[in-house]
Amino acid sequence: MKRVIYFYPKGCCDVSIKEKLRKEEINVIDVRICKYVEIDAYENDRITEILGNPLFIGGKDSFENLFFNARFWESHETLEEKWKIEKDEKKRKYLQALILLSASMVKYCKGEKEVSDLLLEKALSFISELPEELLPLFYITFCLNP
Structure with missing residues (x-):
């Protein structure tokens, strides 16, 4: 499985989403909130089923x-x-x-x-x-x- 970071708008959820997703048997590494809500997890379509489409998924940049x-x-x-x-x-x-x-x-x-x-x-x-x-x-x- 590939590790990815899903970026959602700030305010869509709080850090409790980490435990909620884990209860759904989704392998979440961490949740960080700053400019965005970052859900650091192993790629899983169920995240988008639960939270909707992210603003973007992390990738290479400077x-x-x-x-x-x-x-x-x-x-x-x-x-x-x-x-x-x-x-x-x-x-x-x-x-x-x-x-x-x-x-x-x-x-x-x-x-x-x-x-x-x-x-x-x-x-x-x-x-x-x-x-x-x-x-x-x-x-x-x-x-x-x-």
């Missing part, structure tokens, strides 16, 4: 598009793929900071504010350790390309 559209789980996953193969330690630290920032937002959207704060603190510590020549890349990515 980190910037994912992050700025509040699709933090996917932005985290996208960067993790790059981080795993990156050899340059400075670039790895840069990517790790962005991964932690995305992960912090995932936790925040799930209401886990203390965990979110810890991850954000760790991301900021990595950012503070970045060489000065990488800082403009950080600012361009987050401030000039929304």
Whole structure:
């Protein structure tokens, strides 16, 4: 079975949908609410039978598009793929900071504010350790390309 993220409009349901779908024997990994209601599950037509058609189903996109559209789980996953193969330690630290920032937002959207704060603190510590020549890349990515 293929893992997918179904995106529904915010307000269509709350996090209790996770247990409701599980009671229907649907393999739901997680539910996150931010800009959208994200139902992270193994592909199953019964989800759309119960909730209707999603706005869209997650797919590959750039980190910037994912992050700025509040699709933090996917932005985290996208960067993790790059981080795993990156050899340059400075670039790895840069990517790790962005991964932690995305992960912090995932936790925040799930209401886990203390965990979110810890991850954000760790991301900021990595950012503070970045060489000065990488800082403009950080600012361009987050401030000039929304």
